[in-house]
Amino acid sequence: xxxxxxxxILSVIVLVYIINTVLFSLDETEIGIVxxxxxxxxxxxxxxxxxxxxDPIQTKILFDKRVLVYDPTASxxxxxxxxxxxxxxxxxxxxxxxxxxxxxxxxxxxxxLRLEDIVNAEAGAIFGNYPLTAFVSHDEGEMQLARIxxxxxxxxxxxxxxxxxxxxIDIKMKRLNFPDENKPSVFARMWAERERIAKKYRSExxxxxxxxxxxxxxxKEIILSEAYEDAEKIRGEGDAEAMRIYAQAFGKDPDFYKxxxxxxxxxxxxxxxxxxxxxxxxxxxxxLEKRGSGASHGEE
Amino acid sequence: xxxxxxxxxxxxxIGINVLLVALKLLLAIVSxxxxxxxxxxxxxxxxxxxxxxxxxIRVSGKKTIPSALRITIENTIAIIISIVIWYSAYAIFxxxxxxxxxxxxxxxIAILGTFISIITxxxxxxxxxxxxxxxxxxxxxxxxxxxxxxxYSSIAVLVGLTGYMMGFRLDPLAAIVVVFLIIIVGLEIxxxxxxxxxxxxxxxxxxxxxxxxxxxxxxxxxxxxxKIVPHRGIIIWVTTICLxxxxxxxxxxxxxxxxxxxxxxxxxxxxxGVMPGIHYRLPFPFEKSIQLNTKRINRVEIGFRTxxxxxxxxxAYLWETRHIKGKYEKNYDEALMLTGDQNIVxxxxxxxxxxxxxxxxxxxxxxxxxxxxxxxxAAVRYLIAREDIDVLLTKKRHWIExxxxxxxxxxxxxxxxxxxxTKVAIPVIHPPIEVVPAFRSVAGASEDKERYVRExxxxxxxxxxxxxxxxNRALEEAKAYRIAKVNRAKGEAKRFLAQLNQYxxxxxxxxxxxxxxxxxxxxxxxxxFILTPGASRDxxxxxxxxxxxxxxxxxxxxxxx
Numbered sequence: 001x002x003x004x005x006x007x008x009i010l011s012v013i014v015l016v017y018i019i020n021t022v023l024f025s026l027d028e029t030e031i032g033i034v035x036x037x038x039x040x041x042x043x044x045x046x047x048x049x050x051x052x053x054x055d056p057i058q059t060k061i062l063f064d065k066r067v068l069v070y071d072p073t074a075s076x077x078x079x080x081x082x083x084x085x086x087x088x089x090x091x092x093x094x095x096x097x098x099x100x101x102x103x104x105x106x107x108x109x110x111x112x113l114r115l116e117d118i119v120n121a122e123a124g125a126i127f128g129n130y131p132l133t134a135f136v137s138h139d140e141g142e143m144q145l146a147r148i149x150x151x152x153x154x155x156x157x158x159x160x161x162x163x164x165x166x167x168x169i170d171i172k173m174k175r176l177n178f179p180d181e182n183k184p185s186v187f188a189r190m191w192a193e194r195e196r197i198a199k200k201y202r203s204e205x206x207x208x209x210x211x212x213x214x215x216x217x218x219x220k221e222i223i224l225s226e227a228y229e230d231a232e233k234i235r236g237e238g239d240a241e242a243m244r245i246y247a248q249a250f251g252k253d254p255d256f257y258k259x260x261x262x263x264x265x266x267x268x269x270x271x272x273x274x275x276x277x278x279x280x281x282x283x284x285x286x287x288l289e290k291r292g293s294g295a296s297h298g299e300e
Numbered sequence: 301x302x303x304x305x306x307x308x309x310x311x312x313x314i315g316i317n318v319l320l321v322a323l324k325l326l327l328a329i330v331s332x333x334x335x336x337x338x339x340x341x342x343x344x345x346x347x348x349x350x351x352x353x354x355x356x357i358r359v360s361g362k363k364t365i366p367s368a369l370r371i372t373i374e375n376t377i378a379i380i381i382s383i384v385i386w387y388s389a390y391a392i393f394x395x396x397x398x399x400x401x402x403x404x405x406x407x408x409i410a411i412l413g414t415f416i417s418i419i420t421x422x423x424x425x426x427x428x429x430x431x432x433x434x435x436x437x438x439x440x441x442x443x444x445x446x447x448x449x450x451x452y453s454s455i456a457v458l459v460g461l462t463g464y465m466m467g468f469r470l471d472p473l474a475a476i477v478v479v480f481l482i483i484i485v486g487l488e489i490x491x492x493x494x495x496x497x498x499x500x501x502x503x504x505x506x507x508x509x510x511x512x513x514x515x516x517x518x519x520x521x522x523x524x525x526x527k528i529v530p531h532r533g534i535i536i537w538v539t540t541i542c543l544x545x546x547x548x549x550x551x552x553x554x555x556x557x558x559x560x561x562x563x564x565x566x567x568x569x570x571x572x573g574v575m576p577g578i579h580y581r582l583p584f585p586f587e588k589s590i591q592l593n594t595k596r597i598n599r600v601e602i603g604f605r606t607x608x609x610x611x612x613x614x615x616a617y618l619w620e621t622r623h624i625k626g627k628y629e630k631n632y633d634e635a636l637m638l639t640g641d642q643n644i645v646x647x648x649x650x651x652x653x654x655x656x657x658x659x660x661x662x663x664x665x666x667x668x669x670x671x672x673x674x675x676x677x678a679a680v681r682y683l684i685a686r687e688d689i690d691v692l693l694t695k696k697r698h699w700i701e702x703x704x705x706x707x708x709x710x711x712x713x714x715x716x717x718x719x720x721x722t723k724v725a726i727p728v729i730h731p732p733i734e735v736v737p738a739f740r741s742v743a744g745a746s747e748d749k750e751r752y753v754r755e756x757x758x759x760x761x762x763x764x765x766x767x768x769x770x771x772n773r774a775l776e777e778a779k780a781y782r783i784a785k786v787n788r789a790k791g792e793a794k795r796f797l798a799q800l801n802q803y804x805x806x807x808x809x810x811x812x813x814x815x816x817x818x819x820x821x822x823x824x825x826x827x828x829f830i831l832t833p834g835a836s837r838d839x840x841x842x843x844x845x846x847x848x849x850x851x852x853x854x855x856x857x858x859x860x861x
Contacts (some may be wrong), residue, residue, distance in 0.1 A: 025566030025567040025568075026566070026567050026568075027564070027567035028564060028567055028568060028569050028659075028662075028663040029662075029663050029666075030567070046568075047564075047566075047567045047568035047569070048565070048566050048567060048568035049565075049566035049567075049568075064666055066663065066664055066665055066666045067664055067665045067666065067671075067715055067716075067717065068666045068667075069665065069666060069667045069670045069671045069674065071670065071674060088633075090670075090671075090674035090678075092665075092671065092715060132642065133642075135638075135685060136638045136639065136640055136642055136685040136686075137640050137685070137686070138640030138641060138686060138687055138688050139640075140686075143640075143685070143686055145682060145685060146682070169714075169715065170711075170714065170715070172674065172675065172678035172711070173678055173681060173682075174674050174677040174678050174681065175633065175634070175677065175681065176637075176638055176681060176685070177633075177636055177637075177638060177644075178638075178644075183644070183734075184734075186642070186643070186644055187644070187732065187734040187735050189643075190643050190644070190731065190732075190735045190738065191735055191738045193643075194735065194738035194739055194741065194742050195738065195741070197742050197745070198741050198742045198744070198745035198746075199745070201742070201745040201746050201748065201749040202745050202748050202749060202752075204749055205748055205749030205750065205751070205752035205753055206752050208749075208752065208753045208756065209752040209753055209755060209756035210756070211756075212753070212756035212757055212759070212760050213756050213759050213760065215760065216756075216759055216760035216763040216764055217763065219763075219764045219767065220763050220764060220766075220767035221767075223764070223767040223768055223770075223771045224767050224770055224771055224774075226771065227770070227771030227772070227774045227775055228774060230774075230775055230778070231774045231775050231777065231778030232778070233778075234775070234778035234779055234781070234782050235778045235781050235782060235785075237782055238778075238781055238782025238783070238784070238785035238786055239785060241782070241785070241786045241789070242785040242786050242788065242789035243789075245786065245789040245790055245793050246789050246792065246793060248793065249792075249793030249794075249796050249797055250793075250796060252797070252800060253800050253803075253804075256799075256800055256803055257796065259811065259814075260796065260799065260814070263814060263815065263818040266818060266822045267818060267821060267822055270822045270823070270825070270826050271825055271826070272825045272826065272827075274825075274826045274827070275826065275827040275828075275829070276823070276826050276827065276828050276829070277828075277829040277830075277831060278828055278829065278830045278831070279830075279831050280830050280831050284816075284819060285830060288830070
């Protein structure tokens with residue numbers, strides 16, 4: 001038992017060691033390099049089971065081959081029209097040449113450090129060529145944010161591929177703002193703008209109100225005057241018709257009409273305030289004169 | 301045949317225990333119950349005890365004194381194992397005492413499984429004790445007694461689970477009870493190991509807890525195990541088969557409802573989109589599986605964070621609310637954005653997404669959440685930067701939600717990372733707090749404008765109809781005038797004609813009569829002076845008297861009545 005057990009344990013240990021260092025699996029997310037005494041001899045990019053010579057002879061280094069996201073700290077830049085902006089970007093990159101990557105930057109931390117340098121340098125240079133309206137504008141022609149970011153991403157990609165074996169897939173602007181010191185002046189501008197709009201609204205309202213009132217007055221005048229015109233016409237018609245009727249009737253005996261109408265007028269204009277001086281010899285009073293005979297005549 | 305029955309009982313016991321461990325482990329993983337996990341450890345430590353006994357028996361059958369080296373190795377292993385057992389007990393204990401609330405899933409299955417293991421343990425211990433007694437084997441009796449604790453520990457688990465079903469958090473407590481039992485087993489092994497080590501005897505003679513049973517006679521053990529020796533091949537085989545089965549069973553994996561699984565063999569994807577249910581893959585070094593919930597809708601919040609715990613919610617969230625307390629926490633860096641007319645606007649954005657392609661999500665991008673957030677921010681800024689503040693606040697709010705969704709999906713597709721944006725919403729968009737009053741006053745001005753117009757309209761509506769009414773009245777009056785005038789004329793004409801007719805028949809008489817009638821009517825009311833024919837009209841000045849009747853009368857000397 002003793003004789004069999006010890007070699008068994010020993011051989012199991014050796015076997016496990018060999019299996020462990022010879023065979024290894026490469027995950028779907030990884031890319032690997034096999035080094036022989038520290039010298040790279042193979043790049044493994046396909047996921048699955050791989051082999052190499054046991055450990056001290058050949059060793060392996062594995063890298064992440066996924067898209068890696070890096071979010072450097074926001075920095076301040078100057079636009080072409082000398083305005084300060086604070087920009088926060090994120091970048092997506094991946095390792096495409098693990099050998100170059102290993103030699104140039106060793107690991108992810110090193111890569112991120114260098115990427116930040118590149119991005120800030122390129123971004124600074126490119127932002128300086130464009131006015132602020134290229135970053136924010138409602139004008140389709142002026143707005144070039146997408147182009148600017150693509151440009152930065154291309155330049156960074158070029159440098160990173162050449163130097164570090166890194167592909168920069170995309171750089172996007174997460175945030176764009178004015179520095180805190182500049183914000184008050186922006187707010188002041190917004191206040192003024194609002195006040196202008198408020199004033200505009202009010203005077204627009206007044207203008208429209210005045211128009212409506214004038215229109216109302218105009219219509220009133222038109223309606224009333226038209227009605228006056230019609231009314232006068234109708235009255236005239238009535239007068240004319242009446243005149244015609246009078247003429248027709250009275251024309252039959254103008255003298256009698258004159259006689260009657262004169263007497264009617266007397267009825268109308270002689271009232272208590274009228275003082276009449278009647279000549280004693282007028283026909284109506286002739287009987288008064290001859291009192292004696294007149295009396296008998298009167299009694300008759 | 302007596303001995304065969306004993307050995308069979310021992311073997312059956314080990315086999316069943318292995319299966320029990322597998323069952324409990326599976327249940328523990330599926331349900332997340334800590335007590336079940338502890339119970340699985342408990343059963344596992346039992347197996348170790350039984351195995352140790354059997355191996356010892358096997359060796360002791362040879363009747364040779366084992367070498368000192370072997371004894372030392374054996375005993376040391378026993379002590380190490382007892383420490384491992386303690387450590388696992390400690391780990392479970394810490395978890396049980398932890399703050400984290402344990403959520404138990406698939407409760408009915410866990411309860412059913414525990415129930416099955418209780419019944420199994422029960423029959424196992426009854427069976428072992430029965431066989432032990434009838435065959436006069438104290439070791440089996442003792443083993444049976446031990447299986448009884450196993451049953452108790454499972455009962456504790458059952459109590460814990462049932463309590464959970466009724467709303468009591470008994471699971472950690474049950475786990476602690478089981479931990480206690482585990483510690484006792486560890487203690488037994490430890491004790492035996494130390495004792496054997498100190499006395500220099502082989503472990504099997506200490507025979508673990510069997511020693512505690514007073515009537516155990518060493519010689520009897522030797523005789524008993526001697527008989528088992530011929531069966532050691534079977535023992536090895538059964539043990540191996542049990543171990544292999546247990547190992548193979550670790551290849552079982554489960555995708556819960558809503559989840560999808562990916563299977564990798566040596567890191568390479570061999571199966572994608574495995575649907576919910578229990579599935580099998582090869583065990584550990586060969587294959588592995590990852591499950592992820594692909595139905596769940598995830599959220600990204602930009603400009604704010606929803607607080608998990610909050611108090612003092614304000615009555616209403618206004619534009620100038622600073623969100624110092626309440627449900628939301630504001631993030632000014634994220635929320636303030638530049639608009640196309642270089643104003644600043646305060647925007648909150650919620651993006652909802654789900655995993656569309658799980659393999660891409662897992663294997664294409666290293667930090668999907670961070671990227672998702674960054675891309676969402678980039679998309680919203682990009683679109684806000686193209687529009688003026690006024691249209692953003694009003695007309696284009698919904699339009700821009702749609703545009704952001706489109707743009708964002710475009711960004712994400714470019715990274716090929718298997719995310720599907722299901723909804724983009726802008727719950728809040730308003731001017732920055734600093735300029736809110738100015739915006740409010742614009743709203744006031746706009747109200748004023750409306751008011752002016754409304755007032756003018758009401759003036760219009762008052763004046764014009766009134767003018768129409770006046771016009772109408774004037775017309776009607778004119779018409780009435782016309783009719784009246786004509787009628788009157790007609791009447792007068794008729795009167796005249798009638799008079800004329802009469803007049804013509806007796807001209808002079810009528811004339812005189814009419815004249816005199818009129819005079820009678822007219823003259824009574826008037827002041828009258830009658831001048832005698834001789835009086836000169838020239839000297840009479842009536843002017844002073846016309847106003848006063850009395851003085852005139854006086855002048856005339858009462859010439860009238």
